[in-house]
Amino acid sequence: MKIARQHEQDVLQGRPDNMVLDPTKESCSSAHGTQTSPPSIAMEESDDDSLFDEPRESRHIPVTVARRRAPPIPGLFVPDVHVPSGLADEVFQKCMDMYFNGRAGVNQVMLFGRSVPELGGELILGHGLPAFLISFLHELRELLRPVLPSHVHALLFVGKDNIPRARQAIINLYDPGEGISPHVDLLKRFDDGILGISFGSGCVMSFEKAVTEAKEDTGLGAEHRDMDAHKARNQWDLYLPERSILVLSEESRYRWTHAIEGRLSDVVENENDSSEWSTVMRRTRLSITYRWLLPGADIVGTPDQSSVA
Numbered sequence: 001m002k003i004a005r006q007h008e009q010d011v012l013q014g015r016p017d018n019m020v021l022d023p024t025k026e027s028c029s030s031a032h033g034t035q036t037s038p039p040s041i042a043m044e045e046s047d048d049d050s051l052f053d054e055p056r057e058s059r060h061i062p063v064t065v066a067r068r069r070a071p072p073i074p075g076l077f078v079p080d081v082h083v084p085s086g087l088a089d090e091v092f093q094k095c096m097d098m099y100f101n102g103r104a105g106v107n108q109v110m111l112f113g114r115s116v117p118e119l120g121g122e123l124i125l126g127h128g129l130p131a132f133l134i135s136f137l138h139e140l141r142e143l144l145r146p147v148l149p150s151h152v153h154a155l156l157f158v159g160k161d162n163i164p165r166a167r168q169a170i171i172n173l174y175d176p177g178e179g180i181s182p183h184v185d186l187l188k189r190f191d192d193g194i195l196g197i198s199f200g201s202g203c204v205m206s207f208e209k210a211v212t213e214a215k216e217d218t219g220l221g222a223e224h225r226d227m228d229a230h231k232a233r234n235q236w237d238l239y240l241p242e243r244s245i246l247v248l249s250e251e252s253r254y255r256w257t258h259a260i261e262g263r264l265s266d267v268v269e270n271e272n273d274s275s276e277w278s279t280v281m282r283r284t285r286l287s288i289t290y291r292w293l294l295p296g297a298d299i300v301g302t303p304d305q306s307s308v309a
């Protein structure tokens, strides 16, 4: 089956014999199939000035098949609900017109707002942000209310301590081939509760445990460490379709890095049959990430991504 919204020539299909790393999908990882080589992905030439992590040369690397269901990382959610397409088109277009069209080389914008009480007691969720990003936040709040645990919903839209807070909206634009290095969003700058929305294209986001049991010195021999490493999986590739909504909280926000590999296409399990995969070409992707600033961190001037260090 073809991936929805892909052009016919954008899609390769196959079975992921020999290469699926997900131990829960043993039925498709057995070596008896006729598939001989795993899929590989073409990578693009780099631009040394880019803010994003890009490959240095054109080459092919083997990839794993990304899943469509959220991986079992505590605090990570990708609800089934998507941003309605009319609204997504509108927000995407506004971002392009206001921040990127006609500005060659600009691929990231940071905006700041604050939750303030409205007349009548209701909160305006991002006073100071452009009006369309405030109303988008309000739409997201209603869209997510029925599909998130109530404490996660409150974390995203009220904040931890129930007092008016400052928040940041960061808008990232990725051409096919561009990505973002593995990082944990700055611990000293942002609080818990991060909301990320994809527009224009899907992409695979990779999650990796910041400190794995296998890497920690447990004092056990190598054999025991290997057994530990198999108990819990430390790396997941998740496909984020366009209009999807990603929530990072708790462990997924603090103890896992997230990254987007810079490549031209992704290998993704099929929607109706996860034992089959398709290669999905990337298009221009825009993401909006809303996050709370920690008290005292609402002074602009430092970069907003860091490695785990």
Ligand SMILES: O=C(O)CCC(=O)C(=O)O
Binding pocket: 170, 172, 180, 185, 196, 197, 258, 287, 289, 304, 305
């Ligand atoms: O583009 C995305 O979805 C991720 C952006 C991100 O991780 C960041 O800006 O910290």
Ligand SMILES: [Fe+2]
Binding pocket: 183, 184, 185, 258, 305
């Ligand atoms: Fe991030």
